[in-house]
Amino acid sequence: MDRHLAPSGFTTRQWFLCLVLEQAGRSLSLRETALRMGTSHQNAKQLALKLERKGYLRIERDPEDARALRLSLTEACRAFWARRKDRDREILEAVFRGLPAPDLDALHRALKRLDLDVHTLLADDSLPFL
Numbered sequence: 001m002d003r004h005l006a007p008s009g010f011t012t013r014q015w016f017l018c019l020v021l022e023q024a025g026r027s028l029s030l031r032e033t034a035l036r037m038g039t040s041h042q043n044a045k046q047l048a049l050k051l052e053r054k055g056y057l058r059i060e061r062d063p064e065d066a067r068a069l070r071l072s073l074t075e076a077c078r079a080f081w082a083r084r085k086d087r088d089r090e091i092l093e094a095v096f097r098g099l100p101a102p103d104l105d106a107l108h109r110a111l112k113r114l115d116l117d118v119h120t121l122l123a124d125d126s127l128p129f130l
Contacts, residue, residue: 027072
């Protein structure tokens with residue numbers, strides 16, 4: 001994936017950060033973003049700063065918590081990915097081509113379940129690692 005994205009100046013991890021924000025459908029705190037990506041706060045911030053410099057991401061202080069940073073995609077970022085969607089879809093189809101339909105269905109169900117579990121964890125403020 002890095003090789004496919006390299007000419008555009010994106011890394012796979014930057015693409016993933018954009019995907020996490022797009023799937024959320026709203027701005028996320030840096031903390032939420034890092035958790036959803038399964039990475040450290042510091043790593044997510046480095047990726048976000050690089051995307052902000054490229055004009056693909058906005059980093060703003062949370063109006064309700066001045067210590068927290070909120071991340072949101074810019075229109076330039078959305079337009080960039082929209083222009084690439086057909087080619088990127090071809091790449092993803094090639095990656096998953098070897099999996100039979102029942103395996104893809106099982107993978108999809110497992111990922112949906114994982115997504116629900118992550119959202120449940122995000123809502124549970126009693127957990128120490130959040």
